[in-house]
Amino acid sequence: MTSASRWSSPWWLHATAIPDFRSEQGALARQNELTKPPGSLGMLEEVAIKFAAWQGQVKPQIQLPQCVVFAADHGVVAQGVSAFPQAVTVEMLKNFIAGGAAISVLARFHQMGLTVVNCGTAIPCEYLQGVIHRPVAAGTEDFSLQAAMTNEQAQQALDIGAEIIDQLEVGSDLFIAGEMGIGNTSAATCLAAMILDLPATALVGPGTGVTGENLHHKQQVLAASMRRAKEFVESPLQALEQVGGFELGAIAGAYIRAAQRGIPILVDGFIASTAALLAVQLNEGARDWMLFGHQSAEPGHARVLEALDAEPLLQLNMRLGEGSGAATALTIVKQALALHNEMATFAEASVSGQHLVSEAE
Ligand SMILES: O=C(O)c1ccc[n+]([C@@H]2O[C@H](COP(=O)([O-])O)[C@@H](O)[C@H]2O)c1
Numbered sequence: 001m002t003s004a005s006r007w008s009s010p011w012w013l014h015a016t017a018i019p020d021f022r023s024e025q026g027a028l029a030r031q032n033e034l035t036k037p038p039g040s041l042g043m044l045e046e047v048a049i050k051f052a053a054w055q056g057q058v059k060p061q062i063q064l065p066q067c068v069v070f071a072a073d074h075g076v077v078a079q080g081v082s083a084f085p086q087a088v089t090v091e092m093l094k095n096f097i098a099g100g101a102a103i104s105v106l107a108r109f110h111q112m113g114l115t116v117v118n119c120g121t122a123i124p125c126e127y128l129q130g131v132i133h134r135p136v137a138a139g140t141e142d143f144s145l146q147a148a149m150t151n152e153q154a155q156q157a158l159d160i161g162a163e164i165i166d167q168l169e170v171g172s173d174l175f176i177a178g179e180m181g182i183g184n185t186s187a188a189t190c191l192a193a194m195i196l197d198l199p200a201t202a203l204v205g206p207g208t209g210v211t212g213e214n215l216h217h218k219q220q221v222l223a224a225s226m227r228r229a230k231e232f233v234e235s236p237l238q239a240l241e242q243v244g245g246f247e248l249g250a251i252a253g254a255y256i257r258a259a260q261r262g263i264p265i266l267v268d269g270f271i272a273s274t275a276a277l278l279a280v281q282l283n284e285g286a287r288d289w290m291l292f293g294h295q296s297a298e299p300g301h302a303r304v305l306e307a308l309d310a311e312p313l314l315q316l317n318m319r320l321g322e323g324s325g326a327a328t329a330l331t332i333v334k335q336a337l338a339l340h341n342e343m344a345t346f347a348e349a350s351v352s353g354q355h356l357v358s359e360a361e
């Protein structure tokens with residue numbers, strides 16, 4: 001049992017690992033010796049330097065990336081806030097393990113581990129093999145009417161994330177959390193709005209494709225949910241209880257445990273970033289281990305990224321979830337490390353006969 005006990009502080013408050021400053025400085029020095037004007041590779045330089053600090057080596061490498069998709073359902077879909085029926089959550093679980101989902105393709109492309117976790121679907125699916133089953137309940141309650149989950153369920157959701165990180169293959173050197181859950185843009189919108197003290201209308205968007213009158217209806221349902229829940233929320237955990245989701249809690253727990261174990265995190269879209277916001281609210285050290293893969297087309301993502309002081313690597317108008325934006329950004333991360341590790345320094349280039357020295361020297 002990893003939950004808070006009566007006598008000790010809960011595990012998610014425990015200290016996160018500390019990135020290695022000497023390797024960071026070594027990587028910065030190396031970047032400035034490579035055969036290019038200093039800074040000319042822009043964010044690719046920053047990415048390589050971050051990984052050096054995270055891995056404690058001047059020449060970092062990604063050898064065992066892992067993606068875990070956390071799935072759950074949301075009672076609030078009864079209010080008509082998604083463009084798709086709830087049954088799609090379990091149908092997509094089948095697709096993830098059968099290899100036909102976008103994240104399945106990207107995981108194969110990168111030779112990345114792909115784990116799928118059932119955190120609580122409305123339609124029971126425990127018969128599915130190849131999925132880790134940790135259902136907290138058959139979906140959350142409808143948070144427009146009552147709390148999405150109990151305090152115990154919120155803690156259980158965080159615990160699932162920690163357990164999954166503890167089970168990752170030894171040597172796993174990058175963690176991507178994906179998510180799947182019809183209705184979870186509604187949960188993420190209210191959770192982010194609650195944490196940032198913004199109206200839901202500042203963050204709400206089409207999700208799977210809710211537009212026109214239906215989008216107006218979604219805005220009204222979420223605004224009413226915020227009015228109902230606000231008086232019960234005085235902490236990030238209570239925000240998760242009132243308007244969150246099981247997969248959001250599990251991802252926040254996974255991010256915190258990854259940061260405690262020193263595993264770098266590549267964050268995906270709006271829902272994953274909202275879980276990141278929750279994780280940082282619960283334990284600010286988690287932020288030190290996060291890199292942001294992309295900015296989703298979901299309008300609320302920009303506000304969440306801003307609150308996290310995050311600069312995403314890509315902006316491709318993606319809004320799929322599953323970890324797909326982060327997995328797409330992994331290509332850029334790998335290229336950043338290849339350039340950092342394999343480019344010649346000015347000294348090496350001169351030795352090989354090409355006299356390359358900058359004017360300033
Ligand atoms: O990652 C994103 O930015 C993102 C933006 C919009 C939708 N999604 C995905 O779409 C589903 C939620 O959309 P909705 O309309 O049912 O709330 C869920 O399965 C997410 O993975 C994901």
Ligand SMILES: Cc1cc2nc[nH]c2cc1C
Nearest residue numbers: 084088180208320321322
């Ligand atoms: C088909 C489909 C695939 C998804 N993947 C993540 N969220 C999704 C939502 C839908 C509707």
